[in-house]
Amino acid sequence: MIGVFDSGFGGLTVLSALLRELPDYDYLYLADSARAPYGARSAEVVNEFTLEAVEWLFEQGCPLVVLACNTASARALRNIQQLHLPKRWPDRRVLGVVRPSVEALAGIPVGTVAIPDQTAPAETSGLVAVLGTQATIASDSYGIELRKLAPRLRLLQQACPLWVPLVEAGELDGPGTEFFLRKALAPLLPPHEAPRRVLLGCTHYPLLLPALRRIVPAETEILDQGGLVAERLADWMRRHPEQEAKLTRGGTRRFCTTDDPAWFAARGEKLLGSPIRAERVRLRTA
Amino acid sequence: MIGVFDSGFGGLTVLSALLRELPDYDYLYLADSARAPYGARSAEVVNEFTLEAVEWLFEQGCPLVVLACNTASARALRNIQQLHLPKRWPDRRVLGVVRPSVEALAGIPVGTVAIPDQTAPAETSGLVAVLGTQATIASDSYGIELRKLAPRLRLLQQACPLWVPLVEAGELDGPGTEFFLRKALAPLLPPHEAPRRVLLGCTHYPLLLPALRRIVPAETEILDQGGLVAERLADWMRRHPEQEAKLTRGGTRRFCTTDDPAWFAARGEKLLGSPIRAERVRLRTA
Numbered sequence: 001m002i003g004v005f006d007s008g009f010g011g012l013t014v015l016s017a018l019l020r021e022l023p024d025y026d027y028l029y030l031a032d033s034a035r036a037p038y039g040a041r042s043a044e045v046v047n048e049f050t051l052e053a054v055e056w057l058f059e060q061g062c063p064l065v066v067l068a069c070n071t072a073s074a075r076a077l078r079n080i081q082q083l084h085l086p087k088r089w090p091d092r093r094v095l096g097v098v099r100p101s102v103e104a105l106a107g108i109p110v111g112t113v114a115i116p117d118q119t120a121p122a123e124t125s126g127l128v129a130v131l132g133t134q135a136t137i138a139s140d141s142y143g144i145e146l147r148k149l150a151p152r153l154r155l156l157q158q159a160c161p162l163w164v165p166l167v168e169a170g171e172l173d174g175p176g177t178e179f180f181l182r183k184a185l186a187p188l189l190p191p192h193e194a195p196r197r198v199l200l201g202c203t204h205y206p207l208l209l210p211a212l213r214r215i216v217p218a219e220t221e222i223l224d225q226g227g228l229v230a231e232r233l234a235d236w237m238r239r240h241p242e243q244e245a246k247l248t249r250g251g252t253r254r255f256c257t258t259d260d261p262a263w264f265a266a267r268g269e270k271l272l273g274s275p276i277r278a279e280r281v282r283l284r285t286a
Numbered sequence: 287m288i289g290v291f292d293s294g295f296g297g298l299t300v301l302s303a304l305l306r307e308l309p310d311y312d313y314l315y316l317a318d319s320a321r322a323p324y325g326a327r328s329a330e331v332v333n334e335f336t337l338e339a340v341e342w343l344f345e346q347g348c349p350l351v352v353l354a355c356n357t358a359s360a361r362a363l364r365n366i367q368q369l370h371l372p373k374r375w376p377d378r379r380v381l382g383v384v385r386p387s388v389e390a391l392a393g394i395p396v397g398t399v400a401i402p403d404q405t406a407p408a409e410t411s412g413l414v415a416v417l418g419t420q421a422t423i424a425s426d427s428y429g430i431e432l433r434k435l436a437p438r439l440r441l442l443q444q445a446c447p448l449w450v451p452l453v454e455a456g457e458l459d460g461p462g463t464e465f466f467l468r469k470a471l472a473p474l475l476p477p478h479e480a481p482r483r484v485l486l487g488c489t490h491y492p493l494l495l496p497a498l499r500r501i502v503p504a505e506t507e508i509l510d511q512g513g514l515v516a517e518r519l520a521d522w523m524r525r526h527p528e529q530e531a532k533l534t535r536g537g538t539r540r541f542c543t544t545d546d547p548a549w550f551a552a553r554g555e556k557l558l559g560s561p562i563r564a565e566r567v568r569l570r571t572a
């Protein structure tokens with residue numbers, strides 16, 4: 001069973017891509033809707049909440065957990081991988097969305113093992129951009145990874161404080177939404193240099209894509225994070241057969257949330273395009 | 287010591303009014319910033335989180351707790367007063383902001399004990415309005431109370447989904463903010479009837495007051511919830527000397543939050559107009 005965690009329902013955009021790319025596995029999706037969104041919380045709190053979620057997914061029997069949440073990936077993954085797993089769960093794996101996204105931003109082809117601090121087949125010039133929550137951008141996780149993989153690429157990191165609430169409120173387009181999209185996007189728009197690629201570094205942002213595509217310069221490629229994460233996870237599995245072998249292949253999907261399951265199911269069905277049943281669960285506080 | 291609880295820092299607008307009206311008492315302010323905002327959460331979750339906060343304030347020694355949060359007052363107060371206090375804390379009191387706000391909306395003078403289901407000195411005709419979070423409006427708490435106290439007044443209840451995120455993002459005015467203020471206010475604006483009074487039924491909304499005053503019809507009075515809650519709490523104390531006698535009068539103020547205390551203090555100082563020191567605390571999950 002593959003555990004997929006997000007602070008809310010937005011991570012279903014990542015799950016949806018995983019189901020297309022790797023449909024045979026069993027999946028357990030967990031949304032911490034009762035405490036979402038994470039994007040403005042401190043590093044300490046994001047760490048605690050994410051650890052509780054990962055612990056719960058491990059207890060449900062997931063050998064592999066994907067942090068679909070950019071804020072959790074940016075703020076908590078390093079700590080979990082370096083301190084928590086070796087001590088408590090040496091046989092489990094937790095992967096995030098930052099590393100595969102940076103590989104895609106840097107133009108590194110899928111299937112190329114990029115070794116940090118060695119010459120990777122990354123592009124060596126130009127400007128790329130990442131859009132994220134305040135917490136993701138403040139963590140500089142995208143900057144840290146990109147400097148390892150493609151030290152000569154320039155990276156523009158832009159926080160987009162209101163975008164998650166706009167999506168949560170169903171305000172996907174219109175004059176008010178466009179105002180706040182343009183405000184955050186200003187450093188990417190004329191007279192500034194248009195980036196070669198821009199990553200939507202938050203699971204909610206793909207829902208703003210029609211409006212964004214109208215505003216972002218035509219020559220800028222907008223990266224689909226769900227798709228690239230799924231593609232690179234499939235590649236990771238091919239390179240880690242001993243981890244892949246632990247994953248059951250029953251094709252089941254289970255959906256859990258820490259708030260109202262009916263509310264979650266209603267939102268989730270729209271994103272996944274198929275009916276779902278959700279359960280409410282409680283996470284243990286540390 | 288008087289406990290004052292809000293999901294975030296917005297409740298400091300209520301505390302600020304309490305400090306002006308009743309400065310001699312000791313105060314303990316608790317913000318559940320790690321799980322804020324509550325406005326879109328289910329009744330069940332708001333109940334659980336609020337109960338944890340009240341329990342914590344009781345354990346710190348508060349005989350009286352004021353729920354400055356409209357969502358908590360609307361969703362959790364009745365349950366706490368009717369089920370939780372009699373069973374576990376018969377000598378403690380928890381008061382909310384809905385009842386005093388409805389008294390003010392209905393034009394009931396301070397110092398008039400309004401007895402539910404009896405003829406209260408309320409106005410008997412006209413339209414009043416309350417603006418709140420989705421959870422507050424969905425609870426119909428304002429409607430339920432107003433029908434008891436002033437059954438012949440008409441009440442317009444309007445949810446304002448994006449207003450809290452706008453305030454949290456510091457977007458207090460400007461074209462984008464104005465768009466979403468006007469969108470929620472549409473039922474109060476021409477060609478509709480202008481309400482006699484409108485209550486800002488969320489602790490965040492007073493920060494939008496300059497922009498709101500420009501948009502709301504000139505003949506509509508905008509009620510200051512902090513001020514009216516403080517005034518009516520002072521009156522409640524005069525009518526409940528046995529409760530008032532339990533409150534210590536050392537003039538101390540203590541500020542606690544479940545997320546980063548430095549972030550909270552920075553926001554809080556702006557709202558209170560004086561330097562504060564905050565501590566991080568953890569609430570026990572039920």
